[in-house]
Amino acid sequence: MVSQLFSRQRFWRKQELSSYYDIVIIGGGVHGLSTAYYLAKFDKDLKVAVMDKSYLGAGASGRNTAIIRANYLTPEGIAFMNASLKLYEQLSGELGLNLLFSQIGRLDIGHTESTLFWLRQRSEYNQLMGVESNLITPDEVKAIVPEIDLREGKPFPIMGALHHPPAGVARHDAVVWGYARGADRNGVELHPFTEVIGITKEGRRVTGVDTSKGRVKAGLVVSATAGWTSTIARMIDIDVPILTYPLQAFVTEPLKPMIDTTISSGELHTYIYQTERGELVIGGGVDHYPTYSHKSTLHMLEELATNAIRLLPQLRGAKVLRQWTGICDMTPDYAPIIGPVDGVDNFMLNCGWGTWGFKAAPISGKTTAELILTGKVPELIEPFDLNRFYEGRLINERAAAIAAAIH
Amino acid sequence: MALLIECPNCGSRDVHEFRHGGEISDLSERKGISDSDLELTKYFYFARNNAGDSKEWWYHSFGCRQWFVAYRNTVSDQIRETEWPEKRLDS
Numbered sequence: 001m002v003s004q005l006f007s008r009q010r011f012w013r014k015q016e017l018s019s020y021y022d023i024v025i026i027g028g029g030v031h032g033l034s035t036a037y038y039l040a041k042f043d044k045d046l047k048v049a050v051m052d053k054s055y056l057g058a059g060a061s062g063r064n065t066a067i068i069r070a071n072y073l074t075p076e077g078i079a080f081m082n083a084s085l086k087l088y089e090q091l092s093g094e095l096g097l098n099l100l101f102s103q104i105g106r107l108d109i110g111h112t113e114s115t116l117f118w119l120r121q122r123s124e125y126n127q128l129m130g131v132e133s134n135l136i137t138p139d140e141v142k143a144i145v146p147e148i149d150l151r152e153g154k155p156f157p158i159m160g161a162l163h164h165p166p167a168g169v170a171r172h173d174a175v176v177w178g179y180a181r182g183a184d185r186n187g188v189e190l191h192p193f194t195e196v197i198g199i200t201k202e203g204r205r206v207t208g209v210d211t212s213k214g215r216v217k218a219g220l221v222v223s224a225t226a227g228w229t230s231t232i233a234r235m236i237d238i239d240v241p242i243l244t245y246p247l248q249a250f251v252t253e254p255l256k257p258m259i260d261t262t263i264s265s266g267e268l269h270t271y272i273y274q275t276e277r278g279e280l281v282i283g284g285g286v287d288h289y290p291t292y293s294h295k296s297t298l299h300m301l302e303e304l305a306t307n308a309i310r311l312l313p314q315l316r317g318a319k320v321l322r323q324w325t326g327i328c329d330m331t332p333d334y335a336p337i338i339g340p341v342d343g344v345d346n347f348m349l350n351c352g353w354g355t356w357g358f359k360a361a362p363i364s365g366k367t368t369a370e371l372i373l374t375g376k377v378p379e380l381i382e383p384f385d386l387n388r389f390y391e392g393r394l395i396n397e398r399a400a401a402i403a404a405a406i407h
Numbered sequence: 408m409a410l411l412i413e414c415p416n417c418g419s420r421d422v423h424e425f426r427h428g429g430e431i432s433d434l435s436e437r438k439g440i441s442d443s444d445l446e447l448t449k450y451f452y453f454a455r456n457n458a459g460d461s462k463e464w465w466y467h468s469f470g471c472r473q474w475f476v477a478y479r480n481t482v483s484d485q486i487r488e489t490e491w492p493e494k495r496l497d498s
Contacts, residue, residue: 228458234455244481289422292484389452390444390448
């Protein structure tokens with residue numbers, strides 16, 4: 001028995017590529033895998049394959065800073081992200097894997113009167129929709145984060161904060177692995193290192209994909225490729241309102257426990273939290289021009305470090321352990337795009353995750369699976385169709401990534 | 408990241424002196440589009456966002472304040488060539 005507990009088991013099987021699948025999902029990141037997981041959970045007879053050009057979770061799924069929250073600004077965004085947060089609360093149990101999800105809360109710091117007004121607006125919207133979210137005073141901020149620099153008269157003084165207790169962080173790789181294992185157990189085939197290089201079409205109907213391992217026929221093709229969505233869109237000759245921007249973050253060496261919440265400042269474009277290992281994770285805004293390059297820059301490191309020290313002066317001597325970059329599919333209104341595309345049959349988009357994708361993965365996969373299986377658009381994702389850009393129904397979710405999104 | 412950009416006026420300068428002004432593609436061409444909602448929204452929001460060669464506007468905001476055209480590979484982030492947009496203005 002004990003030896004069984006410690007026996008090594010693969011999380012998912014190695015599979016040979018078949019010539020046909022009911023559904024091919026391009027992109028083995030957290031959105032593609034959660035879509036596959038829920039598809040197979042709801043309908044075990046479906047033949048589903050997930051393909052990725054690299055290893056599973058190689059893209060933004062393994063590069064994000066793992067924050068989960070629902071204190072958004074628009075009714076569409078709040079409802080969607082809150083549903084995702086609720087799924088995260090149950091997800092370790094559902095997947096049978098400890099995702100290290102800890103609800104350490106969230107402080108959105110305001111440094112000016114106008115930001116406080118905006119944070120107040122958000123707290124009212126949040127409360128109206130049943131999301132715990134309160135405007136708190138600098139002294140209350142100090143009670144939660146004793147290390148915060150409250151000195152008056154300094155640049156960017158702290159005038160208050162939006163406190164969102166249910167927010168949390170999770171081990172992002174574990175979410176990828178958990179969904180991958182769950183999908184595999186329900187019969188989904190996972191094909192890492194299988195790059196989709198083309199999409200086959202007959203008239204307006206998508207019929208399959210060309211991969212680096214050969215041609216595969218498919219009843220439905222779902223693109224869940226985030227930063228690479230424009231490349232997929234080119235394959236079937238559709239236009240998408242996406243620009244690909246790099247997003248950088250870094251961690252310090254492990255330090256003694258000093259903050260047990262996540263802190264974000266929209267004006268400084270910087271956010272901070274401390275991991276269980278003691279490293280401080282510090283992230284910020286996207287780079288100032290779009291690129292697919294994954295190179296990290298000294299400029300961004302200096303900017304983020306400067307701003308982090310403005311919030312927590314004790315970090316002045318901390319050493320940087322590592323810095324990394326992921327690429328983000330930014331939409332003009334900071335909201336995702338989920339659903340079919342006019343003029344193309346048997347194809348579905350799941351993209352526009354910009355800098356806000358990790359927290360949305362469970363509900364994104366679940367609603368996308370529901371949409372595929374029922375043919376009816378679930379209410380939660382109704383506002384996120386591609387046609388909103390043609391029809392002027394933009395969402396303007398400015399709270400999607402207040403610290404991160406400034407493109 | 409292309410750390411240096413060759414401004415046609417000032418020569419090689421740090422990328423942070425410049426502002427990216429968007430791609431120049433069939434989707435961003437203003438000429439010839441009608442004022443129908445469809446074409447206008449396409450012009451405003453949609454982009455080729457090519458992974459590879461890209462022709463785009465750059466602005467030397469902390470320098471000579473001139474707009475110019477750059478040919479950049481968006482994957483390697485190398486800028487192959489920069490030039491004045493004269494041809495575009497003439498046509």
